[in-house]
Amino acid sequence: MEVLILLVVAGVVVLFVMLSKRQPDRNTKPTYQTTSDLKPRLGASRPQVVQQPPRFDAGSAVPEPKEKVLEGSAYVVDGDTIKIQKTQVRLFGVDAPEINHPYGKKAKWALVSLCKGQRVRAVVTAEDIHGRTVAKCYLEDGRDLSAELVKLGMAIDWPKFSGGKYSALELPDARKKLWLADARQKGRMNVWEQYDAKQVARNQNK
Numbered sequence: 168m169e170v171l172i173l174l175v176v177a178g179v180v181v182l183f184v185m186l187s188k189r190q191p192d193r194n195t196k197p198t199y200q201t202t203s204d205l206k207p208r209l210g211a212s213r214p215q216v217v218q219q220p221p222r223f224d225a226g227s228a229v230p231e232p233k234e235k236v237l238e239g240s241a242y243v244v245d246g247d248t249i250k251i252q253k254t255q256v257r258l259f260g261v262d263a264p265e266i267n268h269p270y271g272k273k274a275k276w277a278l279v280s281l282c283k284g285q286r287v288r289a290v291v292t293a294e295d296i297h298g299r300t301v302a303k304c305y306l307e308d309g310r311d312l313s314a315e316l317v318k319l320g321m322a323i324d325w326p327k328f329s330g331g332k333y334s335a336l337e338l339p340d341a342r343k344k345l346w347l348a349d350a351r352q353k354g355r356m357n358v359w360e361q362y363d364a365k366q367v368a369r370n371q372n373k
Contacts, residue, residue, distance in 0.1 A: 235291040237302065241282040246274025247313075247322055249282065249289075249304070256289050259303045260329025261313040262348045263322040267366065270345060274321040281306065281315055301328075317341075323348055 237256065241249040246263025249256050263278075264271040289302035304312040313329075316322035317336040323345050324333035342349045350358040 237289040237291065237300075238286060241285070241287040241304075243275055243279045243282060246271060246278055246316070248299070249278070249287065251287060251289055255299050256291075256302045256304065257299045258313045258316070258322075259292055259301055260325055260332055261317055261322040262325045262345075262352060263316060264345050264348050268347045268362070270321065274316070277316060277319050277321040278312070281312060287312070320344065323352075325352055327352070 237251045237254055239251045241251055243249050244255065245266050247258045247261055249258070263274040266272060266275060285306050288305045288307075289300075290305070291300055291302045293301045306312065306315075313322070314333055314336055317324060317333045318338075320338040320341050323337055323341050324331065326334060347359060347362060350356075
């Protein structure tokens with residue numbers, strides 16, 4: 168009888184222990200996933216923001232300078248210089264002899280012959296160190312005055328300014344004939360000085 172009572176008590180104790188394990192601990196708080204856990208961690212890569220270029224501001228826009236063109240009859244100064252509308256214009260990209268140099272007068276009269284009775288169109292390209300306007304000059308039929316002088320042997324190409332545009336038009340003996348112009352292009356101004364000194368001495372002895 169006592170053994171039976173002990174078995175019943177033991178079974179009740181085991182059942183109580185099992186039930187107590189299934190119940191949650193009231194002192195333990197449940198854990199929940201907060202919204203902060205959903206935020207990206209520090210140092211994580213973020214999408215790059217592409218900056219848009221500034222919009223065109225029409226109010227502050229400045230128009231491009233227009234091409235300057237002179238037109239009219241030409242007064243010939245020397246072999247590579249003319250005057251149009253009282254503006255002195257140097258022919259673009261070529262070099263003709265000075266008036267007091269060999270072939271200087273011939274170069275001038277060759278240019279006079281080309282411009283006679285013509286309306287010359289000068290497209291301004293720059294201003295040289297002497298303040299003279301430099302321009303590509305064209306006759307009424309479209310011929311380039313610089314090219315025509317080179318073809319006549321009265322001027323030579325000046326690659327420093329033309330980029331060699333007229334070099335193929337030079338006559339075979341042009342640089343030998345216009346040797347002072349060639350010397351100037353090569354920076355040999357002492358040749359000019361020697362020639363000018365001889366000319367002065369010659370004029371004084373007359």
